[in-house]
Amino acid sequence: MKRKFKIFRYDPQKDKKPYYKEYEIEVQDGWTVLDAINHIHFYVDGTLAFRRACRSEICGSCAMRINGKNRLACKTQIKFLGKGTIKIEPLPGLPVIKDMIVDMDPFFKNLEKVKPYFIKYSPLPDEEQLQTPEEREVINEAAICILCGACTTSCPSFWANPDYLGPAALLKAYRFIFDSRDEGAKERLEIINDRNGIWRCHAIFNCTEACPKEINITHYIKKLQNLAVNSEF
Amino acid sequence: MLKPKWFYPSYKKDVGEWAWILHRLGGLALIFYLFLHIFVTNRLAAGPEAFNATMKALSTPLFKFLEWGLWGVILFHAFNGIRLVLVDFAGASKYQKALFWIAFVLFLALWIPAAWKFFI
Amino acid sequence: MEIEKYYHKSDALVVGTGLAGLRAALALADAGIDTITISKVYPTRSHSVSAQGGIAAAIAHASDDSTELHMWDTVKGSDYLGDQDAIEMFVNEAIETVYEMEHMGVVFSRMPDGRIAQRRFGGHSRPRAVYAADYTGHVLLHTLFEQCIKKRVRFFNEFFVLKLVYREDGVVSGVIAWDIRNGGLHIFNAKATLFATGGFGRAFKITSNSFANTGDGLALVLREGLPIEDLEFVQFHPTGLYRLGILVTEGARGEGGYLLNGKGERFMKNYAPEKMELAPRDVVSRAIQTEINEGRGIDGKDYVYIDLRHLGAEKIKERLPQIRELAMNFVGVDPIKEPIPIQPTAHYQMGGIPTTKKGEVTKDSQNTIVPGFYAAGECACVSIHGANRLGTNSQQEAITMGRIAGEAMAEFVKKADLFSIPEQAIEEAEAYVRKYLEGNGSVRPAELREKLHETMTNKVGIFRNEKDLSEAVKEVRELEEQIPKIKVEDKGFIFNLDLQEALETENLILFSEIVAAGALNRKESRGAHYRVDYPKRDDENWLKHTLAWKTPEGVKFDYKPVVITKYQPQERKY
Amino acid sequence: MGSGKSLVKRNKGAMAWFLQRVTALYLFVFLIAHFVIMHFVGTGEVTYETVAPRLSSPLWKAGDLLFLLFALYHGINGLWQVLEDYIRGRGLRLFLYAVVLTIAVVLLVVGTITIFSVNPVK
Numbered sequence A: 001m002k003r004k005f006k007i008f009r010y011d012p013q014k015d016k017k018p019y020y021k022e023y024e025i026e027v028q029d030g031w032t033v034l035d036a037i038n039h040i041h042f043y044v045d046g047t048l049a050f051r052r053a054c055r056s057e058i059c060g061s062c063a064m065r066i067n068g069k070n071r072l073a074c075k076t077q078i079k080f081l082g083k084g085t086i087k088i089e090p091l092p093g094l095p096v097i098k099d100m101i102v103d104m105d106p107f108f109k110n111l112e113k114v115k116p117y118f119i120k121y122s123p124l125p126d127e128e129q130l131q132t133p134e135e136r137e138v139i140n141e142a143a144i145c146i147l148c149g150a151c152t153t154s155c156p157s158f159w160a161n162p163d164y165l166g167p168a169a170l171l172k173a174y175r176f177i178f179d180s181r182d183e184g185a186k187e188r189l190e191i192i193n194d195r196n197g198i199w200r201c202h203a204i205f206n207c208t209e210a211c212p213k214e215i216n217i218t219h220y221i222k223k224l225q226n227l228a229v230n231s232e233f
Numbered sequence B: 001m002l003k004p005k006w007f008y009p010s011y012k013k014d015v016g017e018w019a020w021i022l023h024r025l026g027g028l029a030l031i032f033y034l035f036l037h038i039f040v041t042n043r044l045a046a047g048p049e050a051f052n053a054t055m056k057a058l059s060t061p062l063f064k065f066l067e068w069g070l071w072g073v074i075l076f077h078a079f080n081g082i083r084l085v086l087v088d089f090a091g092a093s094k095y096q097k098a099l100f101w102i103a104f105v106l107f108l109a110l111w112i113p114a115a116w117k118f119f120i
Numbered sequence C: 001m002e003i004e005k006y007y008h009k010s011d012a013l014v015v016g017t018g019l020a021g022l023r024a025a026l027a028l029a030d031a032g033i034d035t036i037t038i039s040k041v042y043p044t045r046s047h048s049v050s051a052q053g054g055i056a057a058a059i060a061h062a063s064d065d066s067t068e069l070h071m072w073d074t075v076k077g078s079d080y081l082g083d084q085d086a087i088e089m090f091v092n093e094a095i096e097t098v099y100e101m102e103h104m105g106v107v108f109s110r111m112p113d114g115r116i117a118q119r120r121f122g123g124h125s126r127p128r129a130v131y132a133a134d135y136t137g138h139v140l141l142h143t144l145f146e147q148c149i150k151k152r153v154r155f156f157n158e159f160f161v162l163k164l165v166y167r168e169d170g171v172v173s174g175v176i177a178w179d180i181r182n183g184g185l186h187i188f189n190a191k192a193t194l195f196a197t198g199g200f201g202r203a204f205k206i207t208s209n210s211f212a213n214t215g216d217g218l219a220l221v222l223r224e225g226l227p228i229e230d231l232e233f234v235q236f237h238p239t240g241l242y243r244l245g246i247l248v249t250e251g252a253r254g255e256g257g258y259l260l261n262g263k264g265e266r267f268m269k270n271y272a273p274e275k276m277e278l279a280p281r282d283v284v285s286r287a288i289q290t291e292i293n294e295g296r297g298i299d300g301k302d303y304v305y306i307d308l309r310h311l312g313a314e315k316i317k318e319r320l321p322q323i324r325e326l327a328m329n330f331v332g333v334d335p336i337k338e339p340i341p342i343q344p345t346a347h348y349q350m351g352g353i354p355t356t357k358k359g360e361v362t363k364d365s366q367n368t369i370v371p372g373f374y375a376a377g378e379c380a381c382v383s384i385h386g387a388n389r390l391g392t393n394s395q396q397e398a399i400t401m402g403r404i405a406g407e408a409m410a411e412f413v414k415k416a417d418l419f420s421i422p423e424q425a426i427e428e429a430e431a432y433v434r435k436y437l438e439g440n441g442s443v444r445p446a447e448l449r450e451k452l453h454e455t456m457t458n459k460v461g462i463f464r465n466e467k468d469l470s471e472a473v474k475e476v477r478e479l480e481e482q483i484p485k486i487k488v489e490d491k492g493f494i495f496n497l498d499l500q501e502a503l504e505t506e507n508l509i510l511f512s513e514i515v516a517a518g519a520l521n522r523k524e525s526r527g528a529h530y531r532v533d534y535p536k537r538d539d540e541n542w543l544k545h546t547l548a549w550k551t552p553e554g555v556k557f558d559y560k561p562v563v564i565t566k567y568q569p570q571e572r573k574y
Numbered sequence D: 001m002g003s004g005k006s007l008v009k010r011n012k013g014a015m016a017w018f019l020q021r022v023t024a025l026y027l028f029v030f031l032i033a034h035f036v037i038m039h040f041v042g043t044g045e046v047t048y049e050t051v052a053p054r055l056s057s058p059l060w061k062a063g064d065l066l067f068l069l070f071a072l073y074h075g076i077n078g079l080w081q082v083l084e085d086y087i088r089g090r091g092l093r094l095f096l097y098a099v100v101l102t103i104a105v106v107l108l109v110v111g112t113i114t115i116f117s118v119n120p121v122k
């Protein structure tokens, strides 16, 4: 079947302004958007640039805006995108390097701010630290975030203010604060209990809608907000 | 090294974002109305005549219409506000879309029929 | 066009940020060594993130396991080609690796009493795979990345390493890389360099590997006139999603999944009556391919089923959530309700850059060390996996060998001098990218790659024979002649994906010749290398490692003995 | 996770967030009641004679005072939230905070005067 793709193009070495370019290609049954743009890149227009690696929804490289919403290209089946032209653009809210390539540095810098690593002060056992399946379940969903950035870049609070840590970084904070083994809750709470932290979340839900791993990010941010409030009393 | 460029984000809005935009605009409208309202009701302190005169001046069709609009703003902000509180404290984030539609229906149901009270 | 050059110095250099690279960087950081890591993708995009099923260690939580048993299983699995001294060290270190990763915060799946859970895996005689649902590689890689952030490791992400600087005096003094994001050459000068560049699955059409797995490290080493070990051993994973090759973890069989042919039979009973679906991968892949070749695929087509339905919805959702999601999205099948169509998929390279037990790269059959050069992970060959890797041993190898190599490097750089980077090396690297940026070729990289895929998949696959293999060698060589004709449409510096693909394609073609020629050369069947014309293992002539060099006259071979300590080769039965 | 008690320094936004919700609940009840009484009960005509009797009862006075206080708090806090989102310069933001706060204080005073100025109609 032939499908039309309208793709955001911008090469800072050549273009003053971005523009959209249309490609019409034959797509096969079962193709994802990634298959289609790979095909365009391989056989139609080699100058097209985008990121991808695993093509199996786990590395987080291929997040982009497809028909106006953040999704993983490798997860998005073309047949579920309706009949019309498919519009492909870079993630919103981050500076564009070229075509679908955005500068992810602001995203990772925000992540680094929440001390996104296991913290333990008391001595470790020789073997493993115990954690029951129930305790693990609390953070299980949060721990499978693939750092694709679809959430943070869909958040209007982040668009307004890139200093906002954003849902991905807050989710990471949750993953550690609510880990029964971790001992860094206090220092992390101090970081996220901030104008640019949890209080910038207005429950807009774009993040949760965008998350390709279907993580209910908003829910976890709410947990953090409640924890911060509780600790005031 | 070329600096990457920022472009204004355009995004397909889902109910959550619509709710937020309406809630925010509504909240702003309400706070500005509240400022006016407090000044106007202060005419109460000036005694019955002054107050009634002001109220009379404010009962033109235009003001009636605005008042009806205000009622709509209040309803939406109030019901969506409850939705937000449920999400915040009752773990209702999974049901946020359903809650939005409930809030929206309540808002319409109480707002549209109320028109006759203002115009008739 | 001016190509800018930037110079960097550090004590240690780590190329690749998968499990092996990050673990090595961490070991170096812990030792207080100034370290730079370079990767062509952001660390968390490295291929290790896709690993699903588990990581092996005889922590004996779910059985009476022991390191001896782990060693025995690995030796047997390797079809006796694994070096037993390395395997012995490996199975002992493995236990520490798991606890150490847990101490870094990995969310392993647990038993009700809070201890780490374990599941079955092919070729392991005990439930030995430590896992986190089917996201094991993901949680391991992210955890290592987090620890590297904590230790403030210096990352150079989205840099493509073009050249290994192997000096005339036999010392490695760094690498030269292309800045993918901004363009420009970066010259990294260091006392010690580690390659952890991962596997080469992208040489095949159907593969479980990420787009980045183009075996660059192997090509770079070959180009400097250094040898590669045992590259003819390519693992085909039995269960890749039909036509896509996306992996369905062996954990799915470990949890009890069945393989069914077109007649609805559990055909593994004819191939491995005892272990059934949990025989090692080479055995299961050959069984599936035989069923397909003999017309017993589903509807006579080229796939069979893996059936999980009897496991029940709950177990599937808890233990194999990712598999379910992938199956639903990519082949439209919900494993709770339907069996999943699968076929073997190119998965893992057993061979690689030859190293010692400490990760030092060696360059001949006497194991002469190349000073300043280390390798770990899938791109290296210690050799723990011999002719066939057991599932879950490779993540373990990547992390354990990453740590050991990192520690060895830390020791080394404390005493070593910094050798300069010869001007000539920089010129070569520059000429190397220039030929694409200024060239006027006519063949798209994708076209060459497609031809390579056809050759490698059809002629260097699960079943091999003399005729196919010699054709394959010839065809790959022809492709190599076409490299100068590669057309790079994008002439820009900024994120030039086209250029990157040209470079990768060149690398793929370069080492593929070694794979094909090695397979042609080895006249026996052992582990994953199956010669229809020599169906028996031949210990007399071939119980030895292949070392292969790339020379202008073609591939040159030499051999290295297998280290045998505890277990004498015997017939391998499952 | 450590114990929940006093993990954080005060005044970083937790209380403002919490009170925004608490006041919201009060406002929900009172504001809707207020509007219904004003516009739907009786003629819907707002005159001194209809308003004053209610306002002069001490209970209504208390409720109205709280309403005034909460509405202003909720509104001002909400405005600050919006300013925090969009005004990134610290100086300008603090200035605008101050403006909003001043208006609110003035209004609080004006509103309080209003509430206490109303006495039963003779």
Ligand SMILES: Cc1cc2nc3c(=O)[nH]c(=O)nc-3n(C[C@H](O)[C@H](O)[C@H](O)COP(=O)(O)OP(=O)(O)OC[C@H]3O[C@@H](n4cnc5c(N)ncnc54)[C@H](O)[C@@H]3O)c2cc1C
Binding pocket: C015, C016, C017, C018, C019, C020, C021, C038, C039, C040, C041, C043, C046, C047, C048, C049, C050, C051, C052, C053, C054, C055, C056, C136, C137, C159, C160, C161, C162, C196, C197, C198, C199, C208, C209, C210, C212, C213, C216, C217, C247, C249, C347, C348, C376, C377, C378, C379, C391, C392, C393, C394, C395, C396, C398
């Ligand atoms: C789908 C799948 C599932 C698997 N499941 C399991 C499992 O359950 N258990 C198990 O034990 N093993 C499993 N494996 C195997 C295991 O994941 C890999 O062998 C292991 O992760 C390899 O790690 P690595 O660090 O060596 O390489 P990788 O993770 O592949 O990392 C390679 C790194 O090198 C970098 N690089 C490469 N070339 C260049 C260059 N030219 N310039 C700069 N950087 C470069 C890349 O950017 C990347 O960071 C699985 C593999 C696959 C494909």
Ligand code: HEM
Binding pocket: A201, A202, A203, B023, B024, B025, B026, B027, B028, B030, B031, B034, B074, B077, B078, B079, B080, B081, B082, B084, B085, D020, D021, D024, D025, D027, D028, D029, D031, D032, D071, D072, D074, D075, D076, D077, D078, D079, D081, D082
């Ligand atoms: C009727 C009952 C009301 C309820 C249930 C309610 C609920 C809420 C809630 C929960 C918020 C927080 C939203 C967020 O943090 O994103 C909010 C914000 C706000 N409210 Fe109300 N509110 C009510 C009445 C009012 C009134 C009377 C005013 C005007 C004085 C007002 C003005 C605002 C403003 C300006 C905001 C900030 C908007 C924003 O941050 O987007 N609200 N309201």
Ligand code: SF4
Binding pocket: A144, A145, A146, A147, A148, A149, A150, A151, A152, A167, A168, A171, A210, A211, A212, A213, A214, A215, A217
């Ligand atoms: S939370 Fe979801 S959307 Fe956000 S980075 Fe993680 S996986 Fe991506």
Ligand code: F3S
Binding pocket: A154, A155, A156, A157, A158, A166, A167, A200, A201, A202, A203, A204, A205, A206, A207, A208, A218, A221
């Ligand atoms: S979109 Fe943004 S406002 Fe909160 S719910 Fe998600 S972070």
Ligand code: FES
Binding pocket: A051, A052, A053, A054, A055, A056, A057, A058, A059, A060, A061, A062, A063, A072, A073, A074, A075
């Ligand atoms: S390519 Fe890895 S998530 Fe899409």
